[in-house]
Amino acid sequence: MASTIVVHSHRGGTGKSTVLANLALLLAAEGRRVGVVDTDIQSPTLDLLFRLPPGDGSLTDYLLGRCEIEAAAQRAGVPGLYVVPGRTGIAGLREIMATGYDVGLLPEGFDRLVEHFALDVLLLDTHSGLGNETVAAMASADTLVIMARADRIDLCGMEETLSLAGRLACRRVLVMSMAPEGTDRERVRRLAEEVYRAPLAGLLPYAPEMAALYGERIFAEARPDHPLIDEFRTIISALDARDEVSRA
Numbered sequence: 001m002a003s004t005i006v007v008h009s010h011r012g013g014t015g016k017s018t019v020l021a022n023l024a025l026l027l028a029a030e031g032r033r034v035g036v037v038d039t040d041i042q043s044p045t046l047d048l049l050f051r052l053p054p055g056d057g058s059l060t061d062y063l064l065g066r067c068e069i070e071a072a073a074q075r076a077g078v079p080g081l082y083v084v085p086g087r088t089g090i091a092g093l094r095e096i097m098a099t100g101y102d103v104g105l106l107p108e109g110f111d112r113l114v115e116h117f118a119l120d121v122l123l124l125d126t127h128s129g130l131g132n133e134t135v136a137a138m139a140s141a142d143t144l145v146i147m148a149r150a151d152r153i154d155l156c157g158m159e160e161t162l163s164l165a166g167r168l169a170c171r172r173v174l175v176m177s178m179a180p181e182g183t184d185r186e187r188v189r190r191l192a193e194e195v196y197r198a199p200l201a202g203l204l205p206y207a208p209e210m211a212a213l214y215g216e217r218i219f220a221e222a223r224p225d226h227p228l229i230d231e232f233r234t235i236i237s238a239l240d241a242r243d244e245v246s247r248a
Contacts, residue, residue, distance in 0.1 A: 002114040002119045002120055002121060002122055003120070003121050003122070003142050003143065003239075004110065004114075004121075004122045004124065004140050004141055004142045004143075005023075005121060005122070005123050005124070005141065005142065005143045005144075005145060005239060006123075006124045006126060006137050006138050006140070006141040006143070006144050006145065006170075007019065007020045007023075007123065007124070007125055007126065007145045007147060008126045008128075008134065008137075008138060008144060008145070008146060008147065009126075009128050009146070009147040009148060010128065010129060010146075010148070011128055011129075011148075011149075012128040013149070014128075014147040014148055014149050014177050014178075015147065015177045015178065015204070016125065016126075016128070016147045017038075017040070017045045017046060017049065017125050018049065018210070018215075018218075018219070019147060019175060019177065019204070019232070019235075020036070020046075020123055020125050021036075021046060021049045021050065021218045022218055022219055022220045022229075022232050023123065023232060023235065023236060024036050024081060024083075024123050025077055025078060025081070025218055025220045025221060026220050026229070026232055026233065026236060027120075027121055027123075027236065028077070028078045028079070028080050028081035029078055029220075031080070032080065032120040032121055033080040033117060033118055033119045033120045033121075034080060034081050034082070034119065034120065034121045034122075034123065035073065035082045035083075035084070035113045035114065035117055035119045035121070035122045035123065036050075036076075036081070036082070036083045036084065036122075036123045036124075036125070037059060037083075037084045037109075037110065037113070037122070037123070037124050037125070037137075038059065038083070038084065038085055038086035038125045039059060039086065039106070039124055039125060039126055039127070039133040039134065039136075039137045040086050040125055040126060040127040040133070041059060041060050041063075041086045041087050041092075041093060041096065041127075041133060042093065042127050042131075043127065044058075044085060044086025044087055045125075045215075046083055046085060046086070046125055047083070047085035047086070047088075048215060049215060049218055050074075050076040050077060050083050050218070051217075052074050052076060052083060052085055053074075054088060055072065055074050055085065055088065056071050056072065057069075057071050057072035057088075058072050058084065058085045058086060058087045058088045058092065059072065059084050059085065059086050059087065059109075060086065060087035060088075060092040060093065060096055061087075061088070061092060062084075062105065062109055063096060063101040063102075063105055063106075064092065064095060064096060064099075064101065068112075069084065069109040069112055069113060070112060070113065070116045070117075072084045072085070073113065073117065077218070077221065082113070082117050082119075084113070103132055103136050106133065106136040106137065106140070107136060107139070107140050110122060110124070110140050124137040124140070124141070126138070138168060138170075139168060141168065141170040142170055142171065143170060143171045143172065143173065143239055144168070144170050144171070144172040144173075145172075145173055145174075145175055145201070145235075145239075146172060146173070146174050146175070146196060146198070147174075147175050147176075147177060148174070148175075148176055148177070148192075149176070149177055149178050172196075172198045173198055173199055173200070173201035173235075173238055173239065174192050174193070174196050174198050174199065174200045174201060175200075175201055175202045175203075175204065175235055176188060176192055176200065176202070176203045176204065177204045178204065178205075178206045179203050179204065179205045179206060180205075180206055181205065181206070183203070183205070185203055188200075188203060189203070199238070201234070201235045201238035201239065202231055202232070202234050202235035202238065203231070204228065204231050204232075205228070205231070207219070207226070207228050209223055209226060209228075210223075210228070220232065
């Protein structure tokens with residue numbers, strides 16, 4: 001049975017999409033069949049991170065009735081990895097904002113991808129904050145990964161997300177990012193778990209080597225032997241250890 005993992009952040013700039021892309025590559029490299037959907041149709045990034053060529057469709061095209069969602073999925077990077085881009089141009093965004101769409105198409109599309117590609121894991125990227133696509137994605141989650149930077153501003157800015165997540169029948173874990181050198185890991189863990197009432201699955205240090213890629217390559221692909229990859233694997237282990245993930 002496929003596991004649906006949604007990655008979300010209350011604010012932008014947490015590295016949410018970058019972390020999701022690295023997790024997707026590492027999961028697929030383990031031999032799992034992985035689907036990725038960029039539900040951030042306002043500001044999609046996964047097509048750029050995965051260097052997808054212009055395709056036959058996107059999530060926006062599917063929601064507008066222009067293609068089947070299976071046709072919008074592109075192979076990416078390693079065998080068994082499929083990515084559905086959020087949109088392929090600004091025109092689709094203007095149209096979907098003007099006409100709207102049936103929100104029920106989102107969970108239906110997620111289910112179809114899982115069945116069509118026989119997925120083990122479906123990863124959903126979201127827009128920061130809360131909106132139709134984000135809420136629909138979160139409602140489909142088996143596990144909600146809440147991303148925040150390792151600073152007090154982000155730690156104190158999650159009331160809306162926590163309020164919504166508390167009403168969903170899904171597990172949730174935390175991933176803190178961009179921790180500066182010398183960060184007291186245990187102190188951050190205690191503070192984060194006190195604020196978010198969920199376990200800390202990973203604490204990702206700021207890595208200049210990642211910034212130096214300028215988003216042109218996914219870090220796990222460009223620097224597979226970097227110590228940061230072990231942190232990504234720690235997150236995967238936490239996601240797999242289902243009994244240890246909070247539903248509170």
